[in-house]
Amino acid sequence: MRLLIIGGTSFVGRTIVGDALGRGHEVTTFNRGLTGKDLDGVEALRGDRSTDEGVRPLAGRRFDAVIDPGGLVPAHVLRTARAVADSSPFYAFVSTTAVYQAWNAEVDESATTWPGVADQDGDPADLAHLPVHKRGCELAVEQTYGLGACLVARAGSIVGPHDNLGQLPWWLTRIAQGGRVIAPGDPARGLQLIDVRDLSTFVLAQVEAQAAGMHNVVPDGPNTTMGRLVDTCVQATGSDAVPVWMDEGFLLSRGVRPWTEVPLWIPDVPETAGFWAVSGASAKAAGLRTRPFGDSVRDTWGWLRSGGEVEAAPGTPPLGLAGEKEQQVLAAWDSAGVLQRRRTGWSGWAG
Structure with missing residues (x-):
């Protein structure tokens, strides 16, 4: 497949890029060239999705799918999704279980989320508003692509090599x-801790199958x-x-x-x-497999x-x-x- 991976130089994005190359996919990354080095074997496009001008390098490029592993600002994700909507039929977004409002009982994908706004702008470093912003990013993808052509992977607490959370x-x-x-x-x-490599394998498998849906990507139980x-x-x-x-x-x-x-x-x-106690039953049914925590x-x-x-x-x-x-x-x-x-x-x- 011809894949466009947004970012692709740190932790989740880096792992997905490495996995995609290992599976034989053609990978193009799109980033500012500031956070880290692109992996060997990718085509690296430079751009900044915080502005309309910044996403122009995507114009006229065709991909089988887009994977967005780190979007934090809804307006940036919305701009990206709109820029590729006519040329890429599937969009996968890695979100977070932090979008859920209440934690007093087990939550599944039907639980109430924070009320995000798809075109909300902001500072990517403003993690105080992460739950609201991530929900807004989800809505930006859903509204642009429709529920039948996008994957929303709500990851839990992520661990593994190249960790940038610490x-x-x-x-x-x-x-x-x-x-x-x-x-x-x-x-x-x-x-409940998800290894970044298991998250990557799950996302790529869904993308390869063009399997739309929303899943809590966590082990189904501690x-x-x-x-x-x-x-x-x-x-x-x-x-x-x-x-x-x-x-x-x-x-x-x-x-x-x-x-x-x-x-x-x-x-x-x-x-x-x-x-x-987040339910991982949906992701498990869709094929998520998790390695031993050790x-x-x-x-x-x-x-x-x-x-x-x-x-x-x-x-x-x-x-x-x-x-x-x-x-x-x-x-x-x-x-x-x-x-x-x-x-x-x-x-x-x-x-």
């Missing part, structure tokens, strides 16, 4: 340093736990790190911020009971060890506790007299 790399890097490591809440808390995450990072790095499992209430009382200061931690409270951890560590670095996307907040704050929280936990109680039963979770 959550799993943070855990690996911190655990590799050794010592006592703060671990949040119940080690049995389930997580594919690891917080305890297994920590344990597998210890095994992969060969570290002597010792996790210190702390009550979530204690962490919050010490001002520790979920998700950013302790990546992948979402407090287990009623308001977020569905955060790691493979994602080991391959990500291998990438980091080979010189890979997280090049954070614009607007991404810094991850992880500052060393001084981490030591202060550990000391406060020791003073509370509960360290020994929470240490017991940690080791033994399989990767």
Whole structure:
């Protein structure tokens, strides 16, 4: 197939480009040439879809499908979709499960989303409005192509080599340093993490089949736990790190911020009971297959060890506790007299 891939130089886009080339497709990338280097074997077009003039390089080009793995501004995606609508019969957009409004119960594709606007403009680095903007991007594609000629892949939390989000790399890097490591809440808390390579395989398979639809691209159920995450990072790095499992209430009382200061931690409270309970049944029925989570951890560590670095996307907040704050929280936990109680039963979770 002749594929146009928007961006195509970092994380999800880079992985899709590599997979597409490996499948024998002819790949053209369209980007500004600023974020990263195009992979060998592609035809690279330069342009900027934030303006009408910027998408002119697409004029007169014909493709069997367009894959848009990173659109963040609805107006930019709308401009792109309109520019290729007459010359490319299928459009695949990688969105996010963050478009859903409520997380107090399991969500599927029918759940209420944020009210996006298809022609809304904005700053791609404005991640505070990511849920609304991503929904607007979905609408831009749907309104231009119609539901029968587009794929919307709502990805969950993505991990794997060439990560530009940094959550799993943070855990690996911190655990590799050794010592006592703060671990949040119940080690049995389930997580749903999708490997970027499995996401890529799914998207390309749908594109090859011209299979329109909307899917939550997540494992259909938890594919690891917080305890297994920590344990597998210890095994992969060969570290002597010792996790210190702390009550979530204690962490919050010490001002520790979920998700950013302790990546992948979402407090287990009623308001977020569905955060790691997104239905992946639709994607599974459409062919999504997911690798063992331990493979994602080991391959990500291998990438980091080979010189890979997280090049954070614009607007991404810094991850992880500052060393001084981490030591202060550990000391406060020791003073509370509960360290020994929470240490017991940690080791033994399989990767």
